[in-house]
Structures are given as structure tokens and as C-alpha cells.
Amino acid sequence: MASVTAEKSRRHREALRLYRPMPKQAAFHASLSSERIVRGGNRSGKSMSAFAETASAATGIPIIGPNGSPLPFKYPNDRAMLIWVIGYDQRHVGGTIYRMLFRSGAFKIIQDKETDLWRAWRPWEEEDMAREEECKESPPLIPSRLVDPNGWAWENKAERVFTVCRMKNGTEIHAFSSKAEPKQGDPVDLIHIDEDIEYSKHVAEWQARLSDRKGRLIWSVWPHSRNDALIQMSERAEEQKHLDKPDVHEIVLSFSDNPFIDKDEKRKRVEAWSKKGPEEVRARDQGEFVLDTMLVYPNFNIEEHGCPRR
Numbered sequence: 195m196a197s198v199t200a201e202k203s204r205r206h207r208e209a210l211r212l213y214r215p216m217p218k219q220a221a222f223h224a225s226l227s228s229e230r231i232v233r234g235g236n237r238s239g240k241s242m243s244a245f246a247e248t249a250s251a252a253t254g255i256p257i258i259g260p261n262g263s264p265l266p267f268k269y270p271n272d273r274a275m276l277i278w279v280i281g282y283d284q285r286h287v288g289g290t291i292y293r294m295l296f297r298s299g300a301f302k303i304i305q306d307k308e309t310d311l312w313r314a315w316r317p318w319e320e321e322d323m324a325r326e327e328e329c330k331e332s333p334p335l336i337p338s339r340l341v342d343p344n345g346w347a348w349e350n351k352a353e354r355v356f357t358v359c360r361m362k363n364g365t366e367i368h369a370f371s372s373k374a375e376p377k378q379g380d381p382v383d384l385i386h387i388d389e390d391i392e393y394s395k396h397v398a399e400w401q402a403r404l405s406d407r408k409g410r411l412i413w414s415v416w417p418h419s420r421n422d423a424l425i426q427m428s429e430r431a432e433e434q435k436h437l438d439k440p441d442v443h444e445i446v447l448s449f450s451d452n453p454f455i456d457k458d459e460k461r462k463r464v465e466a467w468s469k470k471g472p473e474e475v476r477a478r479d480q481g482e483f484v485l486d487t488m489l490v491y492p493n494f495n496i497e498e499h500g501c502p503r504r
Contacts (some may be wrong), residue, residue, distance in 0.1 A: 205337075206311065206312070207303070207312045207333060208255070208333055208337050209249075209301070209333045209334060209335045209337075210246065210249055210250055210253065210255040210257065210335060211255065211258070212312060212313055212314050213246050213257065213258070213300075213301065213314060213332075213335075214258060214259075214260055214314045215246070215257065215259065215260065215265075216239065216260070216453070217260060218445055218446075218447055218451075219232075219239060219243040219445070219447070220259045220260055220265060222243050222244075222247070222443075222445040223243065223246075223250075223257050223259075223265045224259070224265045224266055225443040225445075226266065226268060226439065227439075227440050227441060228404070228408070228409075228410050228441055228442075229401075229410070229411045229413075229427065229430075229441060229442045229443070230410070230411070230412045230413070230443050230445070231412075231415065231424070231427060231428060231431060231443070231444040231445070232244055232412070232413070232414050232415075232444075232445045232447065233413075233415055233416070233417055233428070233444060233445070233447070233481050234416070234447030234448060234449070235416070235417075235447070235448050235449040235450075235478045235479045235480055235481040236416065236449050236463075236478050236479075237452060237455060238447035238448055238449050238451070238452055238481055239447050239452055239454075240414045240415065240416075240447050241294060241388060241389075241414050242294075242300060243414065243445075244386055244388065244412050244413075244414030245294040245295060245300065245335060245388075245414075246300075246335060247386075248277065248279060248295065248384065248386045248412070249295055249336045250267070250269075251268075251269040251275065251277060251383070251384050252275070252277055252336060252361055252367055253336060253337070253340050253361070253363075254267075254269075254271050254363065268410065269383065269384065269410075270383065273364075274361075274363060274364025274365045274366070275365045275383040275384065276366055276368070276380060276381070276382050276383055277365065277366065277367045277368065277383060277384045277385075277386070278368050278369075278370060278377075278382050278384070278385045278386070278400070279291050279295075279367060279369050279370070279385075279386045279388065280369075280370045280385065280386070280387045280388065280391065280400070281369070281370070281371060281372065281389065282371070282372050282373075282389055282390055282391060282392065283371045283372070284349060284350065284353075284355045285353075285355075286371070286388070286389070287349075287354075287355050287369045287370075288350065288353040288354040288356075289354075290388060290389075291369050292354040292355075292369075293354075294335065295334065295335055295336050295359075295367070296335075296336055296338075296341075296359075297334055298331045298332060298333055298334055299331035299332060300332050300334075300335055301314060301315070301454070302314070302329040302332065303315060303329065303331075304325060304328055304330070305328070307321075314332075315329050315454075316453075317453060317454055318453040340361055340362055341360075341361060342360045342362050345358070345359060345360025345366075346358065346359055346360070355369075356369050357369060357370075371392075372390075372391035372392045372393065373392045373393075376396050376399035376400060377403075380403060381403060381404075381405075381406035381407045382403040382404055382407065382409050383409045383410070384409055384411075385400050385401075385404065385409065385410075385411045385412075386411075386412050386413075386414070387400075387411070387412070387413040387414070387415070388413075388414050388415075389416060389418075390415065390416070390418045390421055391421065391423075394421055394422040394423035394424070395423075397423035397427075398423075413427070416477075416481070417477055417482060417483045417484070425483065427442055427444075428444055428483070430442040431443055431444035432444070446480075446481050446482075448479055448480045448481055449463065449464075449478065449479045449480075449481075450464065450480075463478075463479075467479060
């Protein structure tokens with residue numbers, strides 16, 4: 195009986211069961227669009243949203259909304275799935291993708307005084323803020339109990355660069371560098387692109403892998419203004435935002451609105467960015483594309499590229 199109680203307690207403390215998205219993040223999770231972008235400035239919560247979504251899809255654990263009710267679960271739960279997670283390079287796979295999915299600390303948790311149960315820390319509440327020293331790191335988004343211990347394939351195990359993680363439910367998570375040639379042939383259920391990619395043209399190849407299974411694509415990203423595929427997808431979302439069922443849905447998060455970052459720290463960062471110009475603030479704080487100050491030829495030199503008027 196004691197072991198059963200302990201197991202129940204451990205499962206209650208699993209990160210996905212404690213994660214509570216903020217309203218804009220909840221809108222991202224609730225969206226039924228087949229392609230979703232969560233774009234934002236530095237430390238705005240975009241990666242947290244997208245990796246929680248990927249972990250939910252892989253484990254079958256639904257995400258609970260801010261009001262305590264489960265958000266729509268959009269993935270098949272009657273068969274194994276194939277999930278691709280794509281980072282800029284192998285360093286991104288080991289340093290970000292593995293860390294966000296399989297290591298502790300995606301967010302902070304605290305023990306509730308009234309229930310004695312663990313929950314997500316709420317620093318915007320004075321009582322929680324005063325108890326910051328009592329916080330602990332959340333467990334991994336994907337619990338080790340759901341991962342096949344013999345189901346790992348590694349490119350560089352020491353650097354945590356994995357190529358495949360096989361779940362006990364049969365679902366496989368494949369990690370790729372965007373610098374690699376797109377893998378051919380596999381029908382994919384979910385593709386998660388995190389941040390920038392090396393070749394924009396690869397996005398069309400990745401999208402083609404989704405059609406067989408009516409799969410979904412999510413992209414958590416800082417506004418890289420020279421990423422054509424990202425800009426085009428964002429433009430499609432803008433064109434379709436009036437539709438009841440858009441194919442593409444975009445959520446924009448800002449650094450300044452992140453309640454988990456200290457107010458004084460936010461002030462210091464924004465002031466520092468403002469010294470570099472308003473464009474820096476728009477991108478790093480508000481998550482906006484800065485296209486109006488770009489040169490068509492960023493390395494243009496009149497002596498080298500110009501020609502006489504006559």
C-alpha cells in the first residue's frame with residue numbers, strides 16, 4: 195500500500211500535471227490549426243509552451259488550462275506516433291531539446307500550504323513570491339517511467355545529442371539538426387521546429403511528411419527576420435486570422451509580459467536593449483519581426499556594387 199501511495203504521489207508531481215499555461219500559452223495549446231507558431235522575444239515562454247505540447251503528445255498526458263480544465267488533446271491515443279523535433283544544429287539538440295524534454299527544471303514548483311500538494315509556482319502572487327526560496331525545479335516534462343531504457347539512439351551520448359527516443363507506448367521521438375538533409379518517406383504525426391533553421395527550403399519537405407497522417411507542425415521561435423519560411427507562415431496566419439478554422443495560427447508572446455521573471459530584471463534588460471535602438475526592443479522584448487529597417491543587400495557597398503550614372 196505504501197508503494198502505491200508513493201507512486202501516486204510521484205505521478206501527481208510529474209511536470210505536465212503541474213504545468214499551467216498563461217492565457218496566451220493556453221490559446222496556443224487549445225488551437226486546432228494544423229500549423230501553429232508560438233513566436234516571442236527572449237525568455238517570453240515560447241519554448242516552454244512548445245516543449246510542453248510535444249511532451250503531452252508523446253506521453254498522452256493532457257495539458258490543464260489556467261481554469262483547471264483539460265485543454266483539447268489533438269493527437270491519436272490508440273496507436274504509436276512518430277514525432278520529429280528539429281533544432282538548428284547538434285548542439286541545439288543536446289543543449290536545448292534534450293534538456294527541455296528529459297531533464298528537470300523547465301519551471302518551478304512549490305508545495306501548496308492549504309493542500310500540501312505540489313503545484314506550479316505563481317510569482318505574481320505576493321505569498322508565492324515571498325516563498326521563492328522554497329521552490330524546487332519541476333521534474334522532466336517526459337517522465338523516465340514512460341521511456342524505454344533501451345530505446346535510445348545517440349549521435350553523441352556525452353553531449354546528450356540523441357537521434358531517437360523510444361517511449362514504452364511505442365511512440366518515437368526523433369531529433370534532427372536543421373543542417374542535415376530532410377529525411378525521406380516517413381509519415382510523421384508531429385513536427386516541432388525550435389528556433390531558427392539553416393535552410394528555409396527544408397520546411398516544405400518537412401510539411402510534406404505530415405499529410406499521410408494529418409499531422410501537425412509547431413514552431414517555437416524568436417523573430418528571425420531572414421527566415422523566409424517563418425515569415426511566409428506568419429503571413430499565412432495573419433491572412434487567416436478571421437477564419438473560424440484557420441490552417442495556420444500564430445501566438446506572439448513578449449518578454450515584458452512573462453510573470454516568472456523579476457520586474458527589475460525585465461527593466462534592466464529592456465533598458466539595455468533600448469540603447470541599441472527601438473528595433474532591438476521590438477524584436478527581443480515584443481517578439482516582432484523587424485523588416486522595415488532591413489537592406490535588400492545587407493552588405494551593399496557603393497564602390498563595389500554601384501555603377502556610374504552615365
